[in-house]
Amino acid sequence: MVMGWFAGDGDDFRLLGTRCSTCASVFFPREDVHCRHPGCAGGDLQEVALSRRGRIWSYTDSRYRPPSPYVTDSELPWEPYALIAVELESERMVVLGQAAPGVTVADLAVGMEVEVVPGVLHEDAETIWTTWHWRPTGVAV
Amino acid sequence: MTGDVAVLGAGMHPWGKWGRGFVEYGVAAARAALADAGLEWRQVGSIVGADTVRGGYPGYVAGATFAKALGWQGARVTSLYAACASGAQAISTARAQILSGLADVVLVVGADAAPKGFFRPAGGDRPDDPDWLRFRVLGATNPTYFGLYARRRMAVHGDTLEDFAQVKVKNAALGALNANARYRKPVTAQEVAASPVVADPLRLLDICATSDGGAALVLSSMEFARRHGVAEPVRVRAVSTVTPRYPNPVLDLPDIATDSAVAVKPAAETFRASIARTAYEEAGIGAEDLSLAEVYDLSTALELQWYEDLGLCGEGEGAKLLRDGETAPGGRIPVNMSGGLASFGEAVPAQAVAQVCEVTWQLRGQAGDRQVAGARVGITANQGLFGHGSAVIAVR
Numbered sequence: 001m002v003m004g005w006f007a008g009d010g011d012d013f014r015l016l017g018t019r020c021s022t023c024a025s026v027f028f029p030r031e032d033v034h035c036r037h038p039g040c041a042g043g044d045l046q047e048v049a050l051s052r053r054g055r056i057w058s059y060t061d062s063r064y065r066p067p068s069p070y071v072t073d074s075e076l077p078w079e080p081y082a083l084i085a086v087e088l089e090s091e092r093m094v095v096l097g098q099a100a101p102g103v104t105v106a107d108l109a110v111g112m113e114v115e116v117v118p119g120v121l122h123e124d125a126e127t128i129w130t131t132w133h134w135r136p137t138g139v140a141v
Numbered sequence: 142m143t144g145d146v147a148v149l150g151a152g153m154h155p156w157g158k159w160g161r162g163f164v165e166y167g168v169a170a171a172r173a174a175l176a177d178a179g180l181e182w183r184q185v186g187s188i189v190g191a192d193t194v195r196g197g198y199p200g201y202v203a204g205a206t207f208a209k210a211l212g213w214q215g216a217r218v219t220s221l222y223a224a225c226a227s228g229a230q231a232i233s234t235a236r237a238q239i240l241s242g243l244a245d246v247v248l249v250v251g252a253d254a255a256p257k258g259f260f261r262p263a264g265g266d267r268p269d270d271p272d273w274l275r276f277r278v279l280g281a282t283n284p285t286y287f288g289l290y291a292r293r294r295m296a297v298h299g300d301t302l303e304d305f306a307q308v309k310v311k312n313a314a315l316g317a318l319n320a321n322a323r324y325r326k327p328v329t330a331q332e333v334a335a336s337p338v339v340a341d342p343l344r345l346l347d348i349c350a351t352s353d354g355g356a357a358l359v360l361s362s363m364e365f366a367r368r369h370g371v372a373e374p375v376r377v378r379a380v381s382t383v384t385p386r387y388p389n390p391v392l393d394l395p396d397i398a399t400d401s402a403v404a405v406k407p408a409a410e411t412f413r414a415s416i417a418r419t420a421y422e423e424a425g426i427g428a429e430d431l432s433l434a435e436v437y438d439l440s441t442a443l444e445l446q447w448y449e450d451l452g453l454c455g456e457g458e459g460a461k462l463l464r465d466g467e468t469a470p471g472g473r474i475p476v477n478m479s480g481g482l483a484s485f486g487e488a489v490p491a492q493a494v495a496q497v498c499e500v501t502w503q504l505r506g507q508a509g510d511r512q513v514a515g516a517r518v519g520i521t522a523n524q525g526l527f528g529h530g531s532a533v534i535a536v537r
Contacts, residue, residue: 061285
């Protein structure tokens with residue numbers, strides 16, 4: 001559905017963005033066409049791996065089933081998941097993502113350190129749709 | 142800036158879940174605004190419609206749709222879309238036509254028949270649309286963003302769930318006094334606390350509903366108003382439609398990430414604050430001159446944020462301003478005397494127009510039981526998806 005937003009396995013798993021070769025601005029989701037810094041003449045946009053760890057800017061959850069195009073199995077009871085917005089220090093940006101399965105809002109606090117881990121968005125008979133999750137550091141897989 | 146335009150007429154169709162088409166609401170609001178102005182539709186030289194979506198097809202037709210329903214009469218026509226800021230852009234377009242001499246009288250109309258439940262993007266696989274992406278990849282609904290902002294306020298400023306609930310209590314009490322509001326029952330803090338959590342920490346009664354509704358304005362040149370016998374009309378003095386500035390460091394709807402601040406230091410001022418400042422500068426007035434404000438309370442917590450962004454108080458002092466009663470009737474700066482979106486719900490293309498209708502009635506002294514005594518200056522504030530600012534300042 002979206003290509004080139006993340007790569008790697010285990011401890012090597014990273015979100016992928018792009019970086020402008022002229023002004024060093026970082027973009028996620030990746031920006032492959034033009035640098036969005038209004039004062040930059042624009043350079044090559046090169047793929048860059050984002051920091052693996054960051055700190056929670058804020059968090060919430062989704063107690064009701066989101067509508068399409070989010071894909072859920074309406075036959076199954078709705079299981080809320082948490083969403084975490086994470087500040088990445090080096091990139092000076094905030095990236096939103098779902099929390100790893102089993103992590104609830106009760107486990108979270110603003111400022112807490114989290115790391116990016118591979119996850120599954122959903123799966124059907126043909127495909128496993130992978131994604132990224134945020135997980136508090138020090139929590140076992 | 143370039144001068145005032147007159148608000149000759151304001152009209153609404155009551156908001157609710159009426160189950161009819163948006164054209165009906167818009168035409169009813171338009172006829173009410175024309176009657177309020179004492180004008181015939183044929184005297185209107187231009188119509189500007191804020192777009193809605195019709196049957197899944199982006200309705201880039203609103204101006205013409207309303208014009209056809211009112212009866213084709215050869216007026217200049219404009220249709221435009223800016224999500225929740227559509228109404229402000231419609232007012233801005235009408236003002237530009239009046240000030241440039243292209244039109245003497247312009248009818249501005251916004252109306253919608255909103256779907257039940259969460260707003261969602263149009264169908265199909267559209268990974269080039271950030272709004273589609275945030276649903277598809279994260280399931281991030283609008284209330285989840287409201288929850289993020291609310292939790293952030295709690296962590297940074299020490300706001301409490303009780304503070305949030307008191308915004309609903311205030312706005313529901315005002316909505317109960319407004320015949321155009323959808324929800325007309327007072328609400329208690331206990332009722333807010335007993336409502337189900339939608340997006341932690343926000344509950345159902347912290348979050349605005351989706352509604353059907355319509356609102357319209359008749360705007361004219363000051364010269365036309367005088368010829369029409371209205372010597373001292375309510376005047377639109379500023380319309381702010383600015384974008385954010387790069388890098389925007391706040392995670393805004395519908396984005397998955399903020400801009401990176403690696404290359405450029407973010408402005409000290411937030412996007413929402415810049416919307417208001419631009420309006421103040423254009424009007425040549427400040428927050429201290431305001432009699433009232435209508436702000437975009439998608440959630441209770443967001444109303445507190447607007448207090449700070451409008452400069453009604455310092456950063457982090459929004460909850461204190463509320464607790465001190467300053468934004469309630471009789472306070473220093475009453476906010477959302479209409480009852481706000483808490484009482485109306487969202488009818489996207491209509492709501493920024495509806496805010497100006499309320500300010501107009503307040504400045505004329507026609508707001509009945511919810512009247513702010515001696516109101517002279519009002520501001521509206523709103524924010525449209527994808528970076529559309531929206532604020533209007535009107536004076537008497």
